[in-house]
Amino acid sequence: MVSAPVISVRDLGLTFPGKKGAEPIDVLRSINLEITTGEFVCIVGPSGCGKTTFLNIVTGFLRQSTGEVLVQGAPVKGPDPRRIFVFQENGVFPWLTVEQNIAFGIARCPSKEQREIVRRYVRMVGLTGFEKAYPRELSGGMRQRVEIARALAPDPEIIYMDEPFGALDFITRLKMRADLTRIWEKEKKTILFVTHDIEESVQLADRVVVLSPRPGSVRKQVKIDLPRPRDLDSPEYLELRDEIFHTIGMSLRVGAGEEMSAIFP
Amino acid sequence: MKKGILLPLAVLLAVCFLWDRAVLLSRSDIFPTPYQVLLGIVELIQHGLLLKYVVASLFRVSVGFVLAVLIGVPVGLLLGWFKPAFLALNPLIQLLRPISPIAWIPIAILWFKVDDRAPIFLIFLSSLFPITVATIAAVQNIQPVYVRAAQNFGVTRVDLFRRVIFPACLPQIITSLRISLGIAWLVVVAAEMIAVNSGLGYLIIDARNAGKRYDLVVAGMLMIGLIGLILDLLVRSLERFEQVRWGYSQRG
Ligand SMILES: Nc1ncnc2c1ncn2[C@@H]1O[C@H](COP(=O)(O)OP(=O)(O)OP(=O)(O)O)[C@@H](O)[C@H]1O
Ligand SMILES: [Mg+2]
Numbered sequence: 455m456v457s458a459p460v461i462s463v464r465d466l467g468l469t470f471p472g473k474k475g476a477e478p479i480d481v482l483r484s485i486n487l488e489i490t491t492g493e494f495v496c497i498v499g500p501s502g503c504g505k506t507t508f509l510n511i512v513t514g515f516l517r518q519s520t521g522e523v524l525v526q527g528a529p530v531k532g533p534d535p536r537r538i539f540v541f542q543e544n545g546v547f548p549w550l551t552v553e554q555n556i557a558f559g560i561a562r563c564p565s566k567e568q569r570e571i572v573r574r575y576v577r578m579v580g581l582t583g584f585e586k587a588y589p590r591e592l593s594g595g596m597r598q599r600v601e602i603a604r605a606l607a608p609d610p611e612i613i614y615m616d617e618p619f620g621a622l623d624f625i626t627r628l629k630m631r632a633d634l635t636r637i638w639e640k641e642k643k644t645i646l647f648v649t650h651d652i653e654e655s656v657q658l659a660d661r662v663v664v665l666s667p668r669p670g671s672v673r674k675q676v677k678i679d680l681p682r683p684r685d686l687d688s689p690e691y692l693e694l695r696d697e698i699f700h701t702i703g704m705s706l707r708v709g710a711g712e713e714m715s716a717i718f719p
Numbered sequence: 720m721k722k723g724i725l726l727p728l729a730v731l732l733a734v735c736f737l738w739d740r741a742v743l744l745s746r747s748d749i750f751p752t753p754y755q756v757l758l759g760i761v762e763l764i765q766h767g768l769l770l771k772y773v774v775a776s777l778f779r780v781s782v783g784f785v786l787a788v789l790i791g792v793p794v795g796l797l798l799g800w801f802k803p804a805f806l807a808l809n810p811l812i813q814l815l816r817p818i819s820p821i822a823w824i825p826i827a828i829l830w831f832k833v834d835d836r837a838p839i840f841l842i843f844l845s846s847l848f849p850i851t852v853a854t855i856a857a858v859q860n861i862q863p864v865y866v867r868a869a870q871n872f873g874v875t876r877v878d879l880f881r882r883v884i885f886p887a888c889l890p891q892i893i894t895s896l897r898i899s900l901g902i903a904w905l906v907v908v909a910a911e912m913i914a915v916n917s918g919l920g921y922l923i924i925d926a927r928n929a930g931k932r933y934d935l936v937v938a939g940m941l942m943i944g945l946i947g948l949i950l951d952l953l954v955r956s957l958e959r960f961e962q963v964r965w966g967y968s969q970r971g
Contacts (some may be wrong), residue, residue: 515867535873545868548965549886559872590965608872618775 459488459524460612460644461512466521468507469670480669481507484521487663491611494638494645496655498698499665499673505648506542508670509614513539513648515620526611535559538605542616542648546589546600552576553585555600559608575603578637595626599633606637612644619654631657635682652702656695657684664701674701729788751934756941768922773942776918779835780907780950783842784900791847792892795854796884805855812851820845820906837909838918845906846899853895857888890912890958890966897954904947919943 466485472478481504489495499505512515512523514532523530525537533539538559544556556572563571576585579599589597598618604650605613620625635658638645655662659678666673676698680690735753742752751759762767798805820841827837861884869883911920919939926935958967 513871533867533871533873535871537871539867539871541864541868543862543864545864547865547868547883547886549889549962558869561878561882588961588965 458490460491460493461487461489461646462524462680463487463512464522464524466508466511466523468504468511468516469519472562476599482518483669483671485671487643489646491644492642494658494660495647495663496659496661497646497648497663497665498650498652498655498702499670500667500702501650503665503668504670505650505665506616508665509539509616509646509648513537513614514643515539535608536610537612537614538608538610540601540605540613540615540618541618542618544589544597544601544621546597546604548589551586551588552581552592552600555589556603556607558604562600571607575607578640579603579633593626595622595630596621598630602634602637607645608640608652610643612646615645615647617649620649620651627654630681638669639682652698656691656698657686662694662698663699664698674698676701722874732877749931751937752914755934756937759932759938760941761920769942770948772908772917772922772939773946775915776907776911776920777946779838779911779918780842780900780903783839783907784846784903786839787843787846787850787899787903788896791850792854793799794868795851795892796858796880796888798851799855799858800880800884800886805845809855812848816848816852820902821909824910827910828914833915835915837914838907841910841914843904850892851893853898854892855889857891858884861887884963890963893954893957893963896957897951900926900950901947904950908943916956919946 463485466482467480468482470479470481485508497505497508507516511518512525512530514530514534547558550558553572553576556575557568560568560571572585576582579602581596581599581603584592584596589600592600598621602618621631621711631654647658649656652662656678662676662678663672664674664676665671676694678694680688680694684691739752739754742750760769763772798808822842823841824837827840831837865883865887866879870880873906874882907918908920908923910926911918915921916925919942923936923939926932926939959962
């Protein structure tokens with residue numbers, strides 16, 4: 455690819471000041487990363503390695519301690535409607551209906567256009583018939599789709615997703631991955647997707663960035679050059695998946711010999 | 720459905736029966752039987768007093784309560800959001816809050832003499848603190864993810880309050896309205912016993928002082944209970960709106 459990076463992270467580090475008396479916590483250490491326009495990048499890493507923290511800095515919800523983040527050519531100053539965050543804990547507003555939620559970010563559009571956009575994304579995420587429903591009447595997967603539609607509606611250039619499918623059951627997760635891939639191919643957004651599920655990252659991404667345990671830094675980047683929809687039985691797929699598992703495994707062995715499942719659920 | 724009405728009705732009848740027996744057995748000529756209370760209510764209606772006093776009490780409660788809502792909710796939203804304002808005002812609120820509205824009666828009479836403004840002021844005070852404090856707590860406990868999502872979409876500060884903070888707090892605000900309206904109804908009766916000469920509270924104290932008419936005393940008490948129940952049902956019906964139902968755990 456020849457296009458300039460839309461996100462470029464240079465030598466990023468973050469240290470949380472410790473609570474009274476306690477040591478400060480190093481969460482991220484010298485992260486370097488470049489992401490090009492339209493790319494689908496997955497970040498994987500063990501729980502607590504700083505993935506959410508990293509996304510919060512790139513979005514502008516949190517300030518880094520060292521280094522810089524340039525998004526669309528400028529240092530990040532704060533949250534921006536051109537770049538929408540899909541939260542790990544579902545952020546759909548329970549006091550609004552599905553269509554009101556999706557319309558939340560486009561309140562300034564004329565109402566005719568608004569209706570048009572809402573209808574389009576309701577259809578895209580497969581919620582036709584549920585426009586007037588409230589989130590408490592929906593399943594977890596449906597609620598997650600509302601949030602994705604809400605993020606897409608203002609036509610952002612970048613979407614940040616923090617384990618958006620983490621709380622869903624296995625089958626729903628598979629379906630959501632297929633849906634997201636389809637939407638991404640159609641909408642051509644840049645997506646930065648955080649997960650701790652290696653299979654998920656290999657199924658979705660153009661490139662997988664593997665973070666080390668805390669303090670998080672880039673351990674390895676793996677390009678996933680497989681055609682979509684992806685064949686989960688193909689030797690190429692399995693090879694890439696195992697390569698990432700291996701990377702994580704090595705990083706675990708360097709640790710204090712803890713159970714793999716304890717650190718990597 | 721039928722069982723849900725039959726059982727309470729049976730209990731009510733049984734209580735009336737026991738009450739009646741007890742009065743007869745004690746040979747009291749002051750304490751009324753249920754039948755005498757019923758006659759008392761009819762008498763009050765015939766003289767047009769019941770309606771007049773109910774309206775007087777409801778008027779005071781509505782004005783005081785609405786004023787408290789109009790001030791308490793916005794103040795609570797702002798204090799909950801702006802930390803310095805909260806730190807500055809919270810000690811004062813916490814100091815004034817435990818003072819029973821009844822303790823304000825002498826001051827209310829001093830300021831407003833014996834007219835409607837005194838009980839209205841007391842109702843206002845009694846509702847203001849629960850509403851303000853509950854609204855502050857609701858804002859402070861709002862899920863951060865809602866605020867962040869809204870900020871991400873680039874809402875203005877006014878819109879943040881209007882479209883996110885207020886609706887997110889509404890379920891808890893409504894609960895506080897229910898509690899404070901209950902208190903207001905308790906307070907208006909007490910205030911009317913002292914600070915004015917109309918209303919259900921006045922009816923009770925006047926019926927006793929002017930001729931030991933205990934049938935009217937109990938009639939007044941029953942009216943207070945009945946209207947209090949209706950007020951509670953009214954506020955409770957707010958909890959059924961779809962915009963707030965998410966805020967109450969699955970009951971019913
Ligand atoms: N506000 C904070 N103050 C202090 N430490 C924090 C704060 N937020 C996060 N941390 C610490 O930073 C580390 C990284 O947290 P983060 O939420 O980024 O992890 P994560 O990789 O997203 O984990 P998960 O996969 O479980 O979501 C954790 O060890 C956590 O204890
Ligand atoms: Mg996280």
